[in-house]
Amino acid sequence: MLRTSIKGQVLADLVAEFAKPPVETVAEKRNMDGKSVGVISTLGPSCWKVYVDGAANQKGSGVGLVLISPEKTIIEKSLRLRFSATNNEAEYEALLQGMTMVQKMGGKTMEMFSDSRLVVSQVKGELEARDARMQEYLSQVKRLQSDFNLFNLSHVSRSGNTHADSLATLATSSAGGLPRIILVEHLDGANEVAKGMVHIHEVRVGPSWIDPIVRFLKDDFLAAEKSEAEKIQRNAPRFWLSEDHKLYKRSYSGPYLLCVHPEASKLLLEELHEGICGSHTGGRSLSHRAITQEYWWPGMQKEALEYAKKCDQCQRFAPNIYQPGGVLNPLSSPWPFAQWGLDIVGPFPKAARNKRYLLVGTDYFTKWVEAEPLANIRDVDAKKFIWRNILTRFGVPRTLISDNGL
Structure with a gap:
């Protein structure tokens, strides 16, 4: 007779040796009235928890992943996308990367959390993916989902997904190609600032017409050249130096005007001309507006005229000029061969x-x-x-x- 019982025992021992230890779960059984009948103990496989998020802005696109293993080991991953992607495409990329990582680690059951209601609804079938790109991403998710024994995707609020959100934002804002370790420390108290004046020096600013006048008003220092020294002495009474070493120009009937460095004049004209409150005025009114805002520098009217001429929007939307550009010359012969x-x-x-x-x-x-x-x-x-x-x-x-x- 065949020894079937011994063969079956060997197979059972082999399966028990190489199988993963099951996780015991406890469920409470209730009847139709809602009363508790008893406790049912079921055995289920280990489950991975994955929090995903994607971010897309002007600097680029990034993906943040937080994987929690059944042994409560936390794995963090921040990925930077080197191709242009929208916010929804970044969310799908985060979802696919999370499923791929869990699959490579041998996980068969997983529970994913995402703060994108659109992606979650499309995967669950509540919403339809009309865009061709979204349909392609959805088909990839469905194909990877078939490899898992248990797969569940849930929607969480943005406040409940801050860890993955911070990792995705870090990928979009950081420079790529540089390995780094970011250490986060906690300061229990504020640093004590020493009493006294703190001097702040401006860097990367070249010499300008302001420096000799400031040195003369502050330290009574003149240039070695006689003509230059006479020029500074002649123009110095028109200016005033404040306690914080800022140079102002005296005006006859208005407030003192702050002297602007030549490297900062272009930024000032840009803000006044096309800034938040800019009105794209002409060069003459632009220089007058800078004076009313209590700013001054030599040659400001000429710079304002040149800046207004170079404005692209002023040239595009300027009114049409029908006046001829030159003097009209009368023709003695209005038609050929006459x-x-x-x-x-x-x-x-x-x-x-x-x-x-x-x-x-x-x-x-x-x-x-x-x-x-x-x-x-x-x-x-x-x-x-x-x-x-x-x-x-x-x-x-x-x-x-x-x-x-x-």
């Missing part, structure tokens, strides 16, 4: 057939020239020239002008 000028040129050295003279006719409109060499200037030759070269070719002209020659 007015001809006749002239006799010569005498020249004798050519073939003793031809020494040249009879020329020029149209005033097109500047077309008709010429014929002649041996003698006679009325018969002039009549033949006009008939053959002008009348028969261009029609009867309105006017024939000559210099009253014979």
